[in-house]
Amino acid sequence: MDFRSLQLFNHLATSLHFGDTAQAMYVSPSTLSRVIQRLEDELGCSLFKRDNRKVALTHSGHKLLAFSTQALKEWQQLKANLKEDEDALQGEISLFCSVTASQSHLPAILRQFRQQHPGVDIRLVTGDPALSIDKVKQQECDLAIAIHTPDMPTDLYFSPLEDVPLVLIAPKEWRLTQLSQIDWTQHQVVMPEHGPTRRIAYHWFAEHGVRPNVYASVGGNEAIVSMVALECGIGFVPKVVLDHSSMANSVTQIPVKDIEPYPLGLCCLQTKQHEPLIDAFLKLDIASAR
Template identity: 60%
Template sequence: MDFRSLKLFVHLSKTLHFGQTALAMHVTASTLSRVIQRLEEECQCALFVRNNRSVKLTYEGKKLLAFGEQTLQQWQELQADLSTTKQVLRGEIKMYCSVTASQSHLPALLSQFRQFHPHVDIRLTTGDPASSIERVLSEQCDIAIAIHTDDYPGELAFSPIDYIPLVLITPREFNVATIETIDWQTQQVILPEQGPTRTIVQAWFRHQSISPSIYASVGGNEAIVSMVALGCGIGFVPKVVLDHSQLGSKVTQIQVADLPGFQLGLSCLKAKRHHPLIKAMLQLALN
């Protein structure tokens, strides 16, 4: 049993999906299967129950998961401690953010981080921003670019890096320039399936006594821009998403004065915020 095998096992234990883990960990599905088979042979027990539809941890698998997480955490901390004594940080830090954040905020952050800590390995995963908090809580990542909400979990630390306003977008062909000209009784609205944008927009509708006609609920703010650009309806998106969209020229941006935005920042478990690698990343946000 080696650290690489443990990392693959722990990741698979979180996703319970061989394809997702193979893709995220940069191995083939057959290699991942062989690693798990070898671990089961070493442990002399089944670690997963597998069929054509699902993958589940066995009781023994859950015991190995607890051991693996503790072992990998201690190994990472030891690497960081040994590096600190040499004034050089080494090790691996797992990050998660949306596709937009990887273009808008992450480059500057990582550029500075790499200047100060060139020997730290960054493992980046992108996806739906609404999943950022859950990724940190489930320890699928060490740190994430996330949105601070009213129900932000108390066990998480948050270091703000930017304020993100929300804007209303309409298809360019609609020739709608102000919010006052919108007929909410007939205009169809596209909302995100989940996340802070949906919560803020729904609260705004209630405050305005508007009962919108919902055309679709979609995953991700980028999809809203695409659907609005195609003329499917109107929608609300974070301005930073629109600024980095190739379809920005196909929509009209309308400022909504009484629509609040949100704080974007780095999120991590409070229990891990003093880990040298995470502390170094958070320090950049504070600066």
């Protein structure tokens, strides 16, 4: 018994006409008769009642029809599944992002990607977000969650995720709640060593004629929250960093309406943008993922 024989049997069980089935299934009537005879020999029973005027299924034939219908359905499903596996994306993709982004943005993104492409392995590296661009440029990763800046290299492709606002924070014990309470000559500032937050903060200071009294320059926005919580000064940090910081309850947010947010997104080399794995990542519906 094979699947071709079951296909012929199924068609004949439906048409109940040897000539019609032979024509529809591209076999000769004699070949069809031999197939049915072989099935009956294998099963040790008659499958059809035949006379000069009609063909009808026997009780055994009805039982085989139920079996063959299910078997052929499962066979077709198996072939479809195997084809999907063959066509599915395979391989590894590397992604760089900050620890904060791995908590705030990455889970929903990866969940959607894994659902669509379960055969792809993801290698995740976390670190200072200011290094994202360099990691992509030096091809230490395929993709990075990065911040778009005015001087972003033209050989990079950027796909936006969302605009991230900056907030000014102060130690809770200092009881500062308004900008007007800050004496910029006395209150020290904690600044990032490099990166977009540093650029935007200095731009804001310049626009307001403030020369910040910098207490320390630190690596990473998370470190700014910690330094401010320890009463080392005040500082600007991305709101998403503060929202995911264990030190958030030790600082106070001071409203600043006119400081620009920065665009957060996925970036890769322009030359790698259309590679299958990277293209699949960039085509995710990020809005629905989050």
